[in-house]
Amino acid sequence: MGQQRTVATTLTRAVTERIGASLAGVDAELARRYPGDPGTRQPVHTVYVPADALTADTPRSWGDQALAALDAHAPDAGAFAAVLGIPDDLAGPVHARVRAKLEREPVEDLRIDFEDGYGPRPDDEEDAAAGRAAELVARACADGTATPYVGIRMKCLEAAVRERGVRTLDVFLTALMDAGGLPGGLVLTLPKVSYAEQVAAMARLAEEFEKARGLESGRLRFEIQIETTQAVLGADGRATVARMIDAAEGRVTSLHYGTFDYSAACGVGAAQQSLAHPAADHAKAVMQVAAAGTGVRLSDGSTNVLPVGPTPRVHDAWRLHHRLVRRSLERAYYQGWDMHPGHLPTRYAAVYAFYREGLEATAARLAAYVARSGGEVLDEPATARALSGHLLRGLDCGAVDAAEVAGLTGLSRADLDRLAGRAG
Numbered sequence: 001m002g003q004q005r006t007v008a009t010t011l012t013r014a015v016t017e018r019i020g021a022s023l024a025g026v027d028a029e030l031a032r033r034y035p036g037d038p039g040t041r042q043p044v045h046t047v048y049v050p051a052d053a054l055t056a057d058t059p060r061s062w063g064d065q066a067l068a069a070l071d072a073h074a075p076d077a078g079a080f081a082a083v084l085g086i087p088d089d090l091a092g093p094v095h096a097r098v099r100a101k102l103e104r105e106p107v108e109d110l111r112i113d114f115e116d117g118y119g120p121r122p123d124d125e126e127d128a129a130a131g132r133a134a135e136l137v138a139r140a141c142a143d144g145t146a147t148p149y150v151g152i153r154m155k156c157l158e159a160a161v162r163e164r165g166v167r168t169l170d171v172f173l174t175a176l177m178d179a180g181g182l183p184g185g186l187v188l189t190l191p192k193v194s195y196a197e198q199v200a201a202m203a204r205l206a207e208e209f210e211k212a213r214g215l216e217s218g219r220l221r222f223e224i225q226i227e228t229t230q231a232v233l234g235a236d237g238r239a240t241v242a243r244m245i246d247a248a249e250g251r252v253t254s255l256h257y258g259t260f261d262y263s264a265a266c267g268v269g270a271a272q273q274s275l276a277h278p279a280a281d282h283a284k285a286v287m288q289v290a291a292a293g294t295g296v297r298l299s300d301g302s303t304n305v306l307p308v309g310p311t312p313r314v315h316d317a318w319r320l321h322h323r324l325v326r327r328s329l330e331r332a333y334y335q336g337w338d339m340h341p342g343h344l345p346t347r348y349a350a351v352y353a354f355y356r357e358g359l360e361a362t363a364a365r366l367a368a369y370v371a372r373s374g375g376e377v378l379d380e381p382a383t384a385r386a387l388s389g390h391l392l393r394g395l396d397c398g399a400v401d402a403a404e405v406a407g408l409t410g411l412s413r414a415d416l417d418r419l420a421g422r423a424g
Contacts, residue, residue, distance in 0.1 A: 033246070034293035037389070039422030041396040042297050043108035043149050044351050045338045046256070050117040051129045051152075056136055059147050063106025065341035067099065069307065073314045074345075083315050084322045084346065086353050093356060098348045101398055106344055108397075109149035109335075112137075114168050115156070115191050123164070130168045134175030141183045151187035153225075157198045166205060173220075177213050187253070188222040192261065194230040196240065196247040203251050221251045223299075227258025229265045232283045242290040252296050255287045256337070259301030275300055275324045275336075284333065299335035300328040307342035318346045325350035334393055355394030362387050363408035366419070370411065388419035 049058055074080035080098075081091035112133045114126065121129070133152060140146035152172050155165035169188070176182055190202050206220035224244055226232065234240040245252050262283055263273035274280065284300065291298055303324055307317035321343055328336055329350065338347055366387040388411075394400040395413070402413060411419075 035295045036293060037420065037422050038295045039417060041148070042335055042393070044334065044397045045107075045336055045347050046109040046111050046149075046299060047107045047147075047338050048111050048113055048117060048153075048302070050113050051126075051133055052118065054112055054133060054136060056139065056145075059107040059110060059145070062341040062344060063102045066102045066106060066344035069314065069342045070099065070102075070345050073307075073311045073318075080345070080349065083318055084349055085319075086349065087357070090353050090356055094349055094352045097352050097398060098345055101348050102344060105148070105398075107147045109187065110147040110151075111187070111189060112150075112152045114165075115153050120161075123167075126164065126168055127171055130171040131175045134172045134179065137183065138176055138179035142180070146183060146185070149185040149187050150183065151189065153189035153191055156190065156192035157201055158192065158194075169205065170209070173209055174213075182215075182219065186220075188220065189225060189256065190222050191225040191258070192227055193224050193244060194228045194240075196243040199224060199244045199252070200247040200249075203248050206251060218250060221253045222248075223254045223256050224248075224252055225256045225258045226283060226287055227261035227265075229262070232262075232286050239286055239290055241287055245290060245294055245296055254297040254299055254335075255291055256299040257284055257287065257301045257333075260304065262301075275303065276327060284331070288332065297335070298333050299337065300333040302337035302339050303343075304339065306340045307346075308340070314342065317342070322346040322350045326354060329354045351397055352399040355390070355397070355399035358390075359394070359400055359404070360408060362390055363405065366391070366411070367409045370409075370415075370419075385420050388416045389422075392416050392420055392422070 047062065074083055077091045077095035080095050086094055137150055154169045155161040157165060193199060202222060210217055210219055226241060231240050241255065259275055259280065260273055263277060263279060266279040268277055268279055287298060303321055305317050305320055307314045325336060325347055338344060366384060369384045391405050395402060395405065406412060
């Protein structure tokens with residue numbers, strides 16, 4: 001054995017300590033602003049239902065209507081795959097999982113709408129609707145039929161509707177508290193945000209409600225809908241959405257792109273308004289960069305082309321929706337809005353095919369990374385986070401099973417959480 005070589009250095013320990021001290025503020029700021037993924041399930045969609053159309057069996061009704069659409073327009077795996085262009089080897093597994101999902105849990109996130117889908121109503125009518133919505137949510141939570149995530153979209157905080165929006169939020173939350181408390185999957189959506197000050201005001205409303213009802217600080221969090229141009233680019237030329245995340249002081253859970261309001265604000269004609277329009281891609285790219293690392297998640301918008309009518313028309317609408325969902329997934333937008341029960345089959349078909357088609361290759365790359373065995377691709381820690389995150393999202397939505405993933409990777413759910421940088 002040779003003698004151990006002495007490593008020579010020039011800088012003193014004091015220099016290193018001074019550098020560390022000079023960056024202590026930056027270290028704290030990075031930890032505060034960029035905590036990383038929250039480690040919780042993200043729904044694959046949000047279903048939008050006007051408050052006056054809500055019933056106790058709305059989620060089950062949507063699932064039944066989606067199953068009926070499948071039976072009427074694509075009665076077997078081969079027919080469904082042929083419409084959507086799903087590869088033959090995935091046709092059976094995807095079709096079976098879509099049907100099982102529609103039977104078991106057709107809606108992952110239900111948003112009761114008091115904004116555009118509900119419109120202006122007399123105050124007593126909206127008060128009653130908000131109280132009724134809370135009653136239905138509380139009852140569903142009590143009997144085990146609630147969707148995993150549920151909440152309301154209030155009217156915005158612009159001057160014309162501000163008092164009405166605040167009152168509806170108050171009536172809904174108060175009724176939930178009086179009925180036994182807030183559900184774990186409660187989600188609140190603030191639409192048509194233009195300035196960071198509106199987000200700060202929403203955060204203050206949440207704080208005041210928490211204090212008044214003895215809730216822990218931070219219990220109430222909310223989504224921001226990005227559907228005005230001012231939410232993306234401010235008058236000073238800076239990205240407004242980043243300031244909105246900061247203004248919420250940790251209360252923002254996600255950013256939701258509003259397809260039609262944003263497109264119209266940009267002057268896009270009605271026939272060209274789409275998730276795939278360049279104006280939409282620009283807005284969503286800004287949102288994506290602003291949210292990266294913050295723990296704030298992203299949701300794409302919706303299509304207003306409904307799969308109704310004769311079979312050829314339904315097939316055309318299905319192909320459009322499937323293509324748009326797939327496109328969003330490829331661009332790391334793992335959630336979107338669905339406007340009609342007929343959208344559910346193609347939502348889940350696109351999601352399940354996306355996570356299943358590369359399952360073996362993804363698992364092999366991750367297993368090779370963990371084993372340090374190389375493989376055909378030399379992956380880095382950041383890519384390992386992406387690979388494990390991909391598998392976790394597939395597990396959360398039911399596209400893949402834990403036993404499948406464990407068999408292919410040798411990794412448990414806790415292992416995947418750790419590799420993905422999730423809290424678990």
